[in-house]
Amino acid sequence: MVDVADSAYFHATEHRPKHAITKAKNIPLIDLSAESDLLAEIRDASREWGFFQVVNHGVSQELRRNIESAAREFFAQSKEEKGKVKRDEGNPLGYYDSEHTKNVRDWKEVFDLAVQSPMVMPVSHDPDDKELMELHNRWPGYPPNFREACQEYALEVKNLAFKLLQLISLSLGLPENHLDGFFKDHGSFIRINHYPPCPTPDAALGVGPHKDSGGLTILAQDEVGGLEVKRKGDGAWIRVEPIPDAYIVNLGAILQVWSNDIYQSVEHRAVVNSERERFSIGFFFNPAHYVNVEPQRELIDDQKNPAKYRPYNWGKFVATRRRSNFKKLDVPNIQISDFKIAA
Ligand SMILES: O=C(O)CCC(=O)C(=O)O
Numbered sequence: 001m002v003d004v005a006d007s008a009y010f011h012a013t014e015h016r017p018k019h020a021i022t023k024a025k026n027i028p029l030i031d032l033s034a035e036s037d038l039l040a041e042i043r044d045a046s047r048e049w050g051f052f053q054v055v056n057h058g059v060s061q062e063l064r065r066n067i068e069s070a071a072r073e074f075f076a077q078s079k080e081e082k083g084k085v086k087r088d089e090g091n092p093l094g095y096y097d098s099e100h101t102k103n104v105r106d107w108k109e110v111f112d113l114a115v116q117s118p119m120v121m122p123v124s125h126d127p128d129d130k131e132l133m134e135l136h137n138r139w140p141g142y143p144p145n146f147r148e149a150c151q152e153y154a155l156e157v158k159n160l161a162f163k164l165l166q167l168i169s170l171s172l173g174l175p176e177n178h179l180d181g182f183f184k185d186h187g188s189f190i191r192i193n194h195y196p197p198c199p200t201p202d203a204a205l206g207v208g209p210h211k212d213s214g215g216l217t218i219l220a221q222d223e224v225g226g227l228e229v230k231r232k233g234d235g236a237w238i239r240v241e242p243i244p245d246a247y248i249v250n251l252g253a254i255l256q257v258w259s260n261d262i263y264q265s266v267e268h269r270a271v272v273n274s275e276r277e278r279f280s281i282g283f284f285f286n287p288a289h290y291v292n293v294e295p296q297r298e299l300i301d302d303q304k305n306p307a308k309y310r311p312y313n314w315g316k317f318v319a320t321r322r323r324s325n326f327k328k329l330d331v332p333n334i335q336i337s338d339f340k341i342a343a
């Protein structure tokens with residue numbers, strides 16, 4: 001992927017990454033072991049930023065170290081070795097090095113794995129086609145502990161995801177377990193991102209600006225840093241400072257719909273640099289494919305605050321995205337704004 005002249009990686013001048021504000025007030029840091037004011041902190045952070053970091057989260061440091069070092073060893077292999085577990089059109093899990101965000105190539109390589117394998121998904125984006133498929137993880141032979149490190153990590157982060165979901169539910173004034181049922185057969189996945197040093201960090205991005213489309217994202221970034229969040233209000237890009245052993249939490253588009261816009265998912269991107277490689281590991285906490293996503297009845301009012309979105313099926317949403325990713329269709333990817341009800 002290190003082809004300097006390849007303009008497929010170049011963003012339009014106005015989207016190039018140089019003007020991040022690093023000295024600004026950072027996204028909130030929340031101590032999950034604190035008893036008092038926890039819900040208020042989560043509510044304020046979710047409303048103001050859509051992003052926060054958590055400490056005392058219950059995920060063991062050792063499991064995080066294990067997956068981080070297994071990832072380092074995996075990506076250090078030759079392209080040919082990594083290509084043995086490459087994703088294809090039939091199964092998007094595994095290794096991939098040519099992802100695009102909004103038609104510009106990302107300066108990264110990734111490894112995706114389903115938290116529950118097999119992951120069940122619709123075969124097609126067509127709403128009338130009820131056929132389902134099972135997606136199985138692809139495990140590399142090297143390093144030998146890769147699979148175990150990923151699976152052990154996934155179990156603990158999944159527990160954190162449910163804990164955060166319950167806190168978010170309470171922070172919206174809903175019962176603690178109100179949203180749990182949507183995640184009974186959850187279609188969560190883990191994406192390990194590797195961003196190699198980039199000779200043109202002013203023109204390329206590790207991941208272009210996007211919003212996460214699922215429920216919640218729980219991200220571990222290493223000490224290099226590069227994640228930036230678009231601040232609500234003025235749209236300035238704010239650097240998320242790496243905090244050792246903390247997790248970055250952001251609300252995905254589904255929470256925006258469930259909460260009928262009380263909470264909003266926020267744009268973010270990853271910048272790269274010319275000196276140091278960077279790793280991040282995202283846990284994308286997604287509902288089951290059969291879940292129909294719609295504003296929660298408890299949070300709407302037909303007269304004063306009607307639903308802002310029409311219901312949509314999560315599995316079909318994912319299948320529609322997958323189709324446009326592979327076909328490189330010249331249309332914008334499906335977004336929740338496609339389901340927005342005009343006010
Ligand atoms: O690497 C990062 O800091 C962000 C990655 C990201 O936003 C994503 O994978 O959705």
Ligand SMILES: [Fe+2]
Pocket residue numbers: 210211212268
């Ligand atoms: Fe993201």
